[in-house]
Amino acid sequence: MSSAKCEECQVGRCQPMAMTYMRSLGPHMVILPNAPANKCDMCGRVNFDPGFLSMMQAILDELVEDQQQDGRDKSPITDMYQEWTPVGKGS
Numbered sequence: 050m051s052s053a054k055c056e057e058c059q060v061g062r063c064q065p066m067a068m069t070y071m072r073s074l075g076p077h078m079v080i081l082p083n084a085p086a087n088k089c090d091m092c093g094r095v096n097f098d099p100g101f102l103s104m105m106q107a108i109l110d111e112l113v114e115d116q117q118q119d120g121r122d123k124s125p126i127t128d129m130y131q132e133w134t135p136v137g138k139g140s
């Protein structure tokens with residue numbers, strides 16, 4: 050594919066290059082070096098590859114879902130554990 054015209058300044062050309070993709074996910078930070086992106090050689094605007102972005106979104110959605118399910122599964126266990134503690138033979 051030939052380099053596309055920049056949407057921001059309409060002058061520069063977007064050059065494909067590897068950029069570090071960063072995104073916060075709740076208390077976590079997702080950092081992906083060498084993510085496929087296009088950078089304008091005029092204004093420096095960076096656009097990540099749309100295919101890469103939608104792939105990342107799908108992965109992150111799955112991660113968030115997993116975390117939420119973990120939370121639901123763990124809370125009853127925690128309640129049980131708290132009830133158990135006083136029964137123990139501890140000092």
Ligand SMILES: [Zn+2]
Pocket residue numbers: 055056057058059060061062089090091092093094
């Ligand atoms: Zn530009």
